[in-house]
Structures are given as C-alpha cells and as structure tokens.
Amino acid sequence: MSIVVGYIPTPEGEAAFERAIAEASKAAAKLVVVNSSRGDAVVDQRFAQEEQIAALQSRLDAAEVEHVLLQPLRGHDAAEEVLDAAESHGAELIVIGLRKRSPVGKLIMGSTAQRILLEARCPVLAVKAG
Amino acid sequence: MTTIASRLKGRAELGFAALLGAVGAAVLIDASRLAVPYSQSDPVGPKTVPFIVGGLLVVCAVLLVVDVLRGGRGEAEGGEDVDLTHPTDWRTVLPLLAAFVLNILIIDIAGWVISGALLFYGSVWALGSRRYVRDVIISVALSLATFYGFYLGLGIRLPAGFLTGVL
Amino acid sequence: MDTLNLLMQGFATAATPMNLLYAFLGVLLGTAVGVLPGIGPAMAVALLLPLTYGLEPTSAFIMFAGIYYGGMYGGSTTSILLNTPGESATVITAIEGHRMAKAGRAAQALATAAIGSFVAGTIGTALLVAFAPPVVDFAVSLGPSSYLAIMVLAFIAVTAILGSSKLRGFASLGLGLAIGLVGIDPVTGQQRLVFGQPLLADGLDVIVVAVAIFAVGEALWIAAHLRRNPLSTIPVGRPWMGKQDWKRSWKPWLRGTAYGFPFGALPAGGAEVPTFLSYVTEKRLSKHKEEFGHGAIEGVAGPEAANNASAAGTLTPMLALGLPTNATAAVMLAAFTQYGIQPGPLLFDNEPDLVWALIASLFIGNTLLLLINLPLAPLWAKLLQIPRPYLYAGILFFATLGAYAVNLQAFDLAILLVLGLLGFAMRRFGLPILPLVIGLILGPRAEGQLRKALQLSGGDVAGLWSEPIAIGVYIAVAALLALPLVLALVRRRRPQAAAALAAAEGPTAAAAAVAEEPATDRAAARDRAAATDQAAAPDQAAAPDRAAAPAPEERQPHHKDSHSHEKESL
Incomplete structure (x- = not known):
C-alpha cells in the first residue's frame, strides 16, 4: 500500500509533507512524493531544486519510511501528475496542501487541489499550513 | 549508432x-x-x-x-534558454514554420486580426502549451490590440480582410 | 560652439516630458528584455524599429539608447539570481554574483551591479562626450581610401576574432555582403541579384533582415532546443548595500570602467575580455581573496562596471565613424539609415540636435536605470515565470507584425521566413551572426568608398593606399590575420601551463592559475587601447595582445569546473 503526497516548497507543501510522513509511518505505507513542473518557464518556484530535494531525502530517511521521490517534467498539470502517481502506485490516500483563499480568489484562480479532490479515486487529505 | x-x-x-x-x-x-x-x-x-x-x-x-x-564541426550556438543536449526538435519547429507559412498565405485575404491570431495560437500550440481556452483568448486579444494599436497609434492600416467593415 | 554647450542643448531636447517618457519606456523595456531569456537588446531594437516609424528620430533613438543600457543591466540580474548568464558579457558577473546570492547577499550583489553600472555608464558616457568630437575632427580629414581601410579592418576584426572558427566567420560575412548587394547599383543604376523580382529592386529592407536573423532565427533555434527543467530564483528584497560594501565596491567600479571603455570602442573588442580582466584584477588586489569563489562583492562590482563602460565605448565609433562594433550598434545604425540619416563622421555636423540629445539621454537613461532598478529588482525576477510558449510565440508574432508593417506586403514575410531559416541554420552550424550583420550594414558603404577612392586616383589601384592612415590600418589588418600563427606558436611554447591547469583540482588550484595571468593581460589591454585610439595598430602591439586575450575562454571552463566540483563535494 502507499500514500501519495503532492509537494511544493511552500508552507502548505511543507505541512502536507509533514503530515504525509506521519501518516505513512503510522500505516507502515510507502510514501510517494510528487513534485512536478510543467517545465514551460525558465523559473518555476514550485519545482524543488537539488538542495531542497536532498533535504527532503534526509528527512524521509530520518523518518524511516519507505519512499519514492518523483519529479516528473512532462508538461502536465500538477494535479494530473499527482493523480497519475496515485493511480500507478495504487495509492490509498492522497495528501495535499491547501492555501487559504477567498471565494473570489478561488473563482479566478482555478485549483490543483480542486481537481485532485474531484478526480481522485481514493480519500484525499487536505492540510493547511499551520 | x-x-x-x-x-x-x-x-x-x-x-x-x-x-x-x-x-x-x-x-x-x-x-x-x-x-x-x-x-x-x-x-x-x-x-x-x-x-x-x-x-x-x-x-x-x-x-x-x-x-x-576532415572532421571539423560547427559549434552550435548555446544560450540562456537553449539545451543542446538533445537534438533539434523538429516536432516543435515544423508546426511553428507551418503557422508562419499559413500567416504569409492568408494575411492579405483574411486580414491581420485573423491571420495574426492564428499565427500566435499556432506558435503557442507548437511550443507545447495546451491551455486551449486561455491561448485562444490571448491570441485574439493580441491581434486585435495590435490592429487597433497600429491604426490609432501609428496610423498604419493593417489589412482587415474578411472583417472589413466589422473592425 | 563648444562641446559643453552642445551637450546642454542636448539635455534641453532630451528632457522634454515626451522624450523623458521615451527614455523611461526604453529603460523599462530594455531591462525586461535583458532579464527575459532569448531576447537581447539587438533583437529588441530590431523588433521595435517598425513601431517607431511614427516617432521623431530623436525620440526613437532616445528610446533605443534606453533599451541598450537597460539590456546590459537586465542581463546581470538574471546571472546573479539564476546563474544562467544570457550574454557572454555577464558570464563573469555570474561567478561571484550567484555565489553571493546563494549566501544570502543577493540584495548587495544586485545593488553593487546597479550602482556600478550607473557609475561606469556615466563615466563612460562622459568619456564618449570627450572623445567623440576629436575623433570626428580626425575622421573628417580622412579620404575614402582610409575609410575603406577602416571598414575592412572592421570586417576582419569581427570575423577573425569572434567565434571559434574563422572560416565560418568569413562565410557569415560573405552572406551579409551578398544580402547587402541586392538591389539597384547606385552608380550605374543596374539591378544586382534582383532575379527579375520587382519587389527586390529596392534592395532588402535592413529592418526585415535584422528582424529575420535576430528574432525569427533565434526563436526557431530556441524552439528546437527548448530547455525543459525549470530553475528557481533566489528570493530578493530591495537591493541595498552596507558601508563595508560601498568601501569594497568603489575602486572595482572605477577600474572596471577603465577596462571596459577602450575595449568597447574597439571593433570586436566587446565586453568579454574587459569583464574577465577586471575580475582577475580585483581578485589579485582584493584584501578578501579568500572570499573569491564564495561570493566576493569586488568580483561583481568590477566586471559589471566593465560591462557597462564597454557599452558606452561601443557608442564612440558608432556615432563618430558610423562603425558598429556589436550587434546592437549595428541595428541602431540600420535604424539611422531607415530614418534617412547618413551615419558617419558628418553625423555630428548634420544632425547635432539628434546626436547630442541621444548622448544626453544616455546620462538620463543611466540615472533612470538606477532609480527604477533598485526598487523593481524583485519584480524583474518574476518575469522569468512567463511560460516559454508565450514568450517565443510573442517574438514570432511581433517579428511578423514589424516586418509586415514596413511595406504592408506579404512578400516581406516570405523574405523574413527565408532569412529566419538562414539564421536558424547559421546557429546550428556555428556561423557567428555578427559578421553577417556588419557585412550587411557596412558592405554597401564600403563599396561606395572603394569606388570613390579609385575614382579619385583615376583607376589606379595604388589609390587604395594613398593615405598614411590607410597603410597603417592595412598593417593592423595583416597583423590580425597573422595572429592565429602567433597564437599557435605561443600555445606550443606554453604547454606546461595548460597541463597544470588541466591537472588542477579543487577551487584553490584553478583559482590560483587564473590569478597568474593578470600582469601580461593588463599591459596588453593598455597596448590595445592605445592602438585603437589612433585607429592604426602597429603589429607588435596587437600581436602579444591577442595572444593574451583568449585566456578567458581557455580558463573559464576550468574555473567553472572547480565550482561544480566543489558543489558536489558539499
């Protein structure tokens, strides 16, 4: 069994990551960390760089959970990549971070989280930044 | 190989x-x-x-x-946003050229607003964007804005083509 | 009237609200363009040319000047925040600048770059004011044979020095000259390379060619090799500097300026060599040598100043002689012709208002750059998040629009496509772009001078070297052509040094190797600067100079390797 977490280097992403580690060690599940980018801009602040990945890696090692770190660059949306990973790893749970937004902001922005919530085939745990 | x-x-x-x-x-x-x-x-x-x-x-x-x-090779030009580790990506370049040629063929008949929007949309698609709705809106807005910008700002009348009388 | 008076008048013209607005727009656009990947100042000016047809030439050039200086500045922002130097001129800035940013001193790096650019740009422009009139006085006394010689020097310098392959440089030059031939021969009225196409009879529009080569060719080339992995920028606040930073920056700024200006004024001198020399000098003179390689502020301040001073230096031959030494200057010269203004030494006499307003606007633009960029730096970094498809589709869109707007005929777009493909092929097969552009712009003028010179001598070929200046310049040309031989000899004599470099591991060894060089380099730089001021380089002066100059290309990779090596071991 496995748990998929969508990671971005923000407080929300961190919160999701922390919670996912906790869930994974509780259930002795494999943790699949997905940090994707469409790769269509020179700079994507949501794409973790080498040092950040190394930091994640050491935290995962310290928590002693079985894990996979994915950084797909296929021009797909983050939602697609998370759902894809959940599908292929047969995930039992998806953990995502959620930003606080006003209803108007939600209307304009569209949302990765919304798509995951609507399309996932397994339970989704939405975490907010502390 | x-x-x-x-x-x-x-x-x-x-x-x-x-x-x-x-x-x-x-x-x-x-x-x-x-x-x-x-x-x-x-x-x-x-x-x-x-x-x-x-x-x-x-x-x-x-x-x-x-x-x-004798084995001499030209050194392909690098750049800020150029990745020479993979070969020429013709699947991007050929559609781009197609959009460009299409524009040349239809600009005088269809007018800039239509041909320019197609050019931009085609290029964006060729370059890998798949956000269809947003791309269409940006393409049309851009070609309309440049049409009126040139007419009002610079006094240059770009061809209106099919849309003569509408614009 | 004396220079100062003229300059004051220039300020009066440049400081009208409308012209200030254009300067502001230019600086803004230039910086944006410098920050954005894939667009350089040459492409920006080419793309904007058609849009400025409705403007007074003075306003248009004020805007172009802003774009030119802004582009230089924008490039340094990306190299500090991203470590992906867009132009070769900012490669050196990236070495220390990016390390400073990683060490949490991005704000200081950006500040020293901005203020250094301002200082160097201002001093450089002042030097331009001081040097241009005497150069013009001297140039006016020259006959056609000397002009021809100087243009030949420009051709050879651009072709033989830049790029890794001279053969490919000459091929590019030949293509540019051929494109320049298209149209009606001005003397006999015969059609050349027109092939019965009435639309070709007026010649190829320089703007269309420039847009094709710089914008379409570049966009296609990038599209063929799109980078897929994104980077992340280092977050910055508003740039600022502490007292200590000021103390460590001001001398490098001045020294960098001293390197940059003369090199910029040389044909093909460019910004690479002076930025490198400045880096090496600062490293040697610094009291904080141990910081080099870990983000030393001197290593940002000096090269950035050198970069901007060379930009100012470039304008001296461009305005005083009509001689472009880099791509942006070449496109700006094309713009002069587009407005029906004849570039050359008579420019100062025929268009004093334009020239002095342009120079005054350089001072203004420089100040605006400083005022705009210190607060806006974080915003510029955001520009890098624009998705690539929009960016490159936008370049193609505006290239098409601009080329079409020139004559409103689809035929120009076909030319745009053909030459765009040529630009693509040239990038693929390693042909440098600059010789083509210089050939295109100077070719027709060189032919005119050749015919005038022989007309004066009544057909006697000796008329080509009838003036002492012409002879001197041809000697310099011969020296340039003989350089590769000298270079090969020097290389053969110094294999130990190369071996030592190759064997060097870890940052300190490579860094030490870089530091060995400066004395000879600096002496050579002075020789070289002196040589061009007289437009006639004796070959002894030029030869050792060139021998020392390629050092940056040779050593940089080692230097960089040592950095990545270090990174891996961390």
Whole structure:
C-alpha cells in the first residue's frame, strides 16, 4: 500500500509533507512524493531544486519510511501528475496542501487541489499550513 | 549508432556548404551579366564587388567542405534558454514554420486580426502549451490590440480582410 | 560652439516630458528584455524599429539608447539570481554574483551591479562626450581610401576574432555582403541579384533582415532546443548595500570602467575580455581573496562596471565613424539609415540636435536605470515565470507584425521566413551572426568608398593606399590575420601551463592559475587601447595582445569546473 503526497516548497507543501510522513509511518505505507513542473518557464518556484530535494531525502530517511521521490517534467498539470502517481502506485490516500483563499480568489484562480479532490479515486487529505 | 548520427550531422553541414556555394555562384553569375559602361568616373564598375563577394562565398564553401570532411564541426550556438543536449526538435519547429507559412498565405485575404491570431495560437500550440481556452483568448486579444494599436497609434492600416467593415 | 554647450542643448531636447517618457519606456523595456531569456537588446531594437516609424528620430533613438543600457543591466540580474548568464558579457558577473546570492547577499550583489553600472555608464558616457568630437575632427580629414581601410579592418576584426572558427566567420560575412548587394547599383543604376523580382529592386529592407536573423532565427533555434527543467530564483528584497560594501565596491567600479571603455570602442573588442580582466584584477588586489569563489562583492562590482563602460565605448565609433562594433550598434545604425540619416563622421555636423540629445539621454537613461532598478529588482525576477510558449510565440508574432508593417506586403514575410531559416541554420552550424550583420550594414558603404577612392586616383589601384592612415590600418589588418600563427606558436611554447591547469583540482588550484595571468593581460589591454585610439595598430602591439586575450575562454571552463566540483563535494 502507499500514500501519495503532492509537494511544493511552500508552507502548505511543507505541512502536507509533514503530515504525509506521519501518516505513512503510522500505516507502515510507502510514501510517494510528487513534485512536478510543467517545465514551460525558465523559473518555476514550485519545482524543488537539488538542495531542497536532498533535504527532503534526509528527512524521509530520518523518518524511516519507505519512499519514492518523483519529479516528473512532462508538461502536465500538477494535479494530473499527482493523480497519475496515485493511480500507478495504487495509492490509498492522497495528501495535499491547501492555501487559504477567498471565494473570489478561488473563482479566478482555478485549483490543483480542486481537481485532485474531484478526480481522485481514493480519500484525499487536505492540510493547511499551520 | 553514434557514428550514423555524427555522419548525418556531417552531411547536414555539407548541405549548408552547398548552400553557401550556391549563393556564391548566384552572385558570380548575376555579376557576370552586368554591363560595364566604360566610365572615367567609375573605374571600379558594378561588377567588382559582387565578384569579390561571390568569390569569397565560393572559397568559403569549398574550405567548409574540406573542413567538414576532415572532421571539423560547427559549434552550435548555446544560450540562456537553449539545451543542446538533445537534438533539434523538429516536432516543435515544423508546426511553428507551418503557422508562419499559413500567416504569409492568408494575411492579405483574411486580414491581420485573423491571420495574426492564428499565427500566435499556432506558435503557442507548437511550443507545447495546451491551455486551449486561455491561448485562444490571448491570441485574439493580441491581434486585435495590435490592429487597433497600429491604426490609432501609428496610423498604419493593417489589412482587415474578411472583417472589413466589422473592425 | 563648444562641446559643453552642445551637450546642454542636448539635455534641453532630451528632457522634454515626451522624450523623458521615451527614455523611461526604453529603460523599462530594455531591462525586461535583458532579464527575459532569448531576447537581447539587438533583437529588441530590431523588433521595435517598425513601431517607431511614427516617432521623431530623436525620440526613437532616445528610446533605443534606453533599451541598450537597460539590456546590459537586465542581463546581470538574471546571472546573479539564476546563474544562467544570457550574454557572454555577464558570464563573469555570474561567478561571484550567484555565489553571493546563494549566501544570502543577493540584495548587495544586485545593488553593487546597479550602482556600478550607473557609475561606469556615466563615466563612460562622459568619456564618449570627450572623445567623440576629436575623433570626428580626425575622421573628417580622412579620404575614402582610409575609410575603406577602416571598414575592412572592421570586417576582419569581427570575423577573425569572434567565434571559434574563422572560416565560418568569413562565410557569415560573405552572406551579409551578398544580402547587402541586392538591389539597384547606385552608380550605374543596374539591378544586382534582383532575379527579375520587382519587389527586390529596392534592395532588402535592413529592418526585415535584422528582424529575420535576430528574432525569427533565434526563436526557431530556441524552439528546437527548448530547455525543459525549470530553475528557481533566489528570493530578493530591495537591493541595498552596507558601508563595508560601498568601501569594497568603489575602486572595482572605477577600474572596471577603465577596462571596459577602450575595449568597447574597439571593433570586436566587446565586453568579454574587459569583464574577465577586471575580475582577475580585483581578485589579485582584493584584501578578501579568500572570499573569491564564495561570493566576493569586488568580483561583481568590477566586471559589471566593465560591462557597462564597454557599452558606452561601443557608442564612440558608432556615432563618430558610423562603425558598429556589436550587434546592437549595428541595428541602431540600420535604424539611422531607415530614418534617412547618413551615419558617419558628418553625423555630428548634420544632425547635432539628434546626436547630442541621444548622448544626453544616455546620462538620463543611466540615472533612470538606477532609480527604477533598485526598487523593481524583485519584480524583474518574476518575469522569468512567463511560460516559454508565450514568450517565443510573442517574438514570432511581433517579428511578423514589424516586418509586415514596413511595406504592408506579404512578400516581406516570405523574405523574413527565408532569412529566419538562414539564421536558424547559421546557429546550428556555428556561423557567428555578427559578421553577417556588419557585412550587411557596412558592405554597401564600403563599396561606395572603394569606388570613390579609385575614382579619385583615376583607376589606379595604388589609390587604395594613398593615405598614411590607410597603410597603417592595412598593417593592423595583416597583423590580425597573422595572429592565429602567433597564437599557435605561443600555445606550443606554453604547454606546461595548460597541463597544470588541466591537472588542477579543487577551487584553490584553478583559482590560483587564473590569478597568474593578470600582469601580461593588463599591459596588453593598455597596448590595445592605445592602438585603437589612433585607429592604426602597429603589429607588435596587437600581436602579444591577442595572444593574451583568449585566456578567458581557455580558463573559464576550468574555473567553472572547480565550482561544480566543489558543489558536489558539499
């Protein structure tokens, strides 16, 4: 069994990551960390760089959970990549971070989280930044 | 496999040398057709410089062939946003060129607003964007804005084409 | 009237609200363009040319000047925040600048770059004011044979020095000259390379060619090799500097300026060599040598100043002689012709208002750059998040629009496509772009001078070297052509040094190797600067100079390797 977490280097992403580690060690599940980018801009602040990945890696090692770190660059949306990973790893749970937004902001922005919530085939745990 | 790839690359460069030679030959042939009226005020005449230029190109073409056959390779230009580790991505370039050619063919008939929007949309698609709705909106907005911007701001009337009377 | 008076008048013209607005727009656009990947100042000016047809030439050039200086500045922002230097001129800035940013001193790096650019740009422009009039006085006395010689020097310098392959440089030059031939011969009225196409009879529009080569060719080339992995920028606040930073920056700024200006004024001198020399000098003179390689502020301040001073230096031959030494200057010269203004030494006499307003606007633009960029730096970094498809589709869109707007005929777009493909092929097969552009712009003028020179001598070929200046310049040309031989000899004599470099491991060894060089380099730089001021380089002066100059290309990779090596071991 496995748990998929969508990671971005923000407080929300961190919160999701922390919670996912906790869930994974509780259930002795494999943790699949997905940090994707469409790769269509020179700079994507949501794409973790080498040092950040190394930091994640050491935290995962310290928590002693079985894990996979994915950084797909296929021009797909983050939602697609998370759902894809959940599908292929047969995930039992998806953990995502959620930003606080006003209803108007939600209307304009569209949302990765919304798509995951609507399309996932397994339970989704939405975490907010502390 | 690498040898085939490198041989192909070499041939492509020979093609470029051939192009250089052809341009040089064209310059030389064209120059040889020029009439040179004897004139005290122009001892150089219209032929001299074309002959020098054509000669330079032909010599360069020959030397390039020699260089390529001896294993010389042009160093592809790098850049901030250029990744030379993968080969030329024709699946991006060819659709881009198609969008460009389409624009040339229809701009006078369909008008800039339509052809320009198609050009932008086609290019964005070729370059890998798949956010269809947003792309269409941006394309149309951009071509409309430039049409009116040129007309009102610079007094240049871009062709309205099918939309004459509407715009 | 004396220079100062003229300059004051220039300020009066440049400081009208409308012209200030154009300067502001230019600086803004230039910086944006410098920050964005894939667009350089040459492409920006080419793309904007058609849009400025409705403007007074003075306003248009004020805007172009802003774009030019802004572009230089924008490039340094990306190299500090991203470590992906867009132009070769900012490669050196990236070495220390990016390390400073990683060490949490991005704000100081950006500040020293901005203020250094301002200082160097201002001093450089002042030097331009001081040097341009005497150069013009000197140039006016020259006959056509000397002009021809100087243009030949420009051709050879651009072709033989830049790029890794001279053969490919000459091929590019030949293509440019051939494109320049298209149209009606001005003397005999005969059609050349027109092939019966009435639309070709007026010649190829320089703007269309420039847009094709710089914009279409570049966009296609990038599209063929799109990078897929994104980077992340280092977050910055508003740039600022502490007292210590000021103390460590001001001398490098001045020294960098001293390197940059003369090199910029040289044909093909460019910004690479002076930025490198400045880096090496600062490293040697610094009291904080141990910081080099870990983000030393001197290593940002000096090269950035050198970069901007060279931009100012470039304008000296461009305005005083009509001689472009880099791509942006070449496109700006094309713009002069587009407005029906004849570039050359008579420009100062014929268009004093334009020239002095342009120079005054350089001072203004420089100040605006400083005022705009210090607060806006974080915003510029955001520009890098624009998705690539929009960026490059936008370049193609505006290239098409601009080329079409020139004559409103689809035929120009076909030319745009053909030459765009040529630009693509040139990038693929390693042909440098600059010789083509210089050939295109100077070719027709060189032919005119050749014919005039021989007309004066009554057809006697000796008329080509009838003036002492012409002879001197041809000697310099011969020296340039002989350089590769000298270079090969020098290389053969110094194999130990190369071996030592190759064997060097870890940052300190490579860094030490870089530091060995400066004395000879600096002496050479001075020789070289002196040589061009007289437009006639004796070959002894030029030869050792060139021998020292390629050092940056040779050593940089080692230097960088040592950094990545270090990174891996961390």
